[in-house]
Amino acid sequence: PECGSKLSKGAVAEGEAVVWRCPNPDCPAQIHGRIEHWCGRGAMDIEGCGEVLAAQLVKTGLVRDVADLYKLTLAQVSKLERMGEQSARNFLDGVAASKSRDAWRLLFGLGILHVGAGVAKSLGRAFATVDDVFAARVDQLAEVEDVGDVIAQSITRWYAEDRNRKLIERLRQAGLNFRSSLYQPAAALGPFAGKTFVLTGTLPSMTREEATAKIEALGGKVTNSVSKKTDFVLAGADAGSKLDKAQKLGLKVLDQAEFLKMLSSGA
Structure with a gap:
């Protein structure tokens, strides 16, 4: 490891494969990885914080954990290599915006x-x-x-x-949002509660991310693979093998118009 610690060997849980890990949570490489993961598009989606910036923030000691990101100042960030004032502002705006993520x-x-x-x-x-x-x-x-x-x-x-x-x-x-917009209390389950969707192909006027958000907001679940447990397949242009499998299994296939109709009717 980068920190020079001796690797430790062990299973994460009983019955799992044995893996080697750096036992030092303060290892610069581990901190760098955690910062980059936190800022990634799939997580807090902080624009401008890629591998290079994450490495600089850790190397300079400005950031030791993800909470430190929310204490950074314009003066600190703009002094970093290849980070002019405007780039620093854009990054800090992204950090501020991440506070409201789900x-x-x-x-x-x-x-x-x-x-x-x-x-x-x-x-x-x-x-x-x-x-x-x-x-x-x-x-x-x-x-x-x-x-x-x-x-x-x-x-x-x-x-x-x-x-x-x-x-x-x-x-x-630091003011981050701790509330879940996906929460579905038992007494107020959405019309898609218990329903599993698979998305495939390109929809005419909606991205997969937008369709997924609509499904999840109504209590549904989106998975990547088609199976007998799938309730609906939302198919767009160039759907491919997932659509073929859905048809073979006799699953309900929706186009965007049918999907929007379901949304407007609440089921």
Whole structure:
């Protein structure tokens, strides 16, 4: 590892493959990776923070964890190599905008082992806030769709560390949004609750991200692969093999017009 620590060997959970890891959370390479992941498009989507800038922020000591991003000043950032004042302003505007991102993005951005974007969204549907996720018992987390015992244990192990609890508190103090817009309380499930969609092809006037957001806002779930468990396949131009498989399985295939009609009718 970059920090010179001795690699440790061990399984993440019982029955899993043994892997080698750097045990030092303060390893510059680990910090760099966490910052880049946090800023990524799939997580907090902070424009302008790629590999090069993340490396500079860590190397100069300006950033030791993701909460430090929210303390950066224009004077500090504009002094970095290849970062003029306008580029620095754009980056800091992106940092400020990330404070309002949905809770699932924050959960994904934390880089908790096994918590990918899909799991983070499932947690966002099951819990109203980030605090509710970390307050939940292992058995409560394990009951959430796509979570299970291994991921539930990973979440509770992460939050059991004092440094991580302090990080969450610093993010709260920095003004980040902890509420989930995906949350679907049992008494107010959306019309797509329990329904699984697969998107394929190019829609005429809607991106996949926009269609996904509409489905999830109404309680539905979007997956990447077609199976017997799929309820609807939303197909656009050049749909390809997913559409072929859906037709072979006799699944309900929607075009954009039919999908919009479902949205307007509330089901």
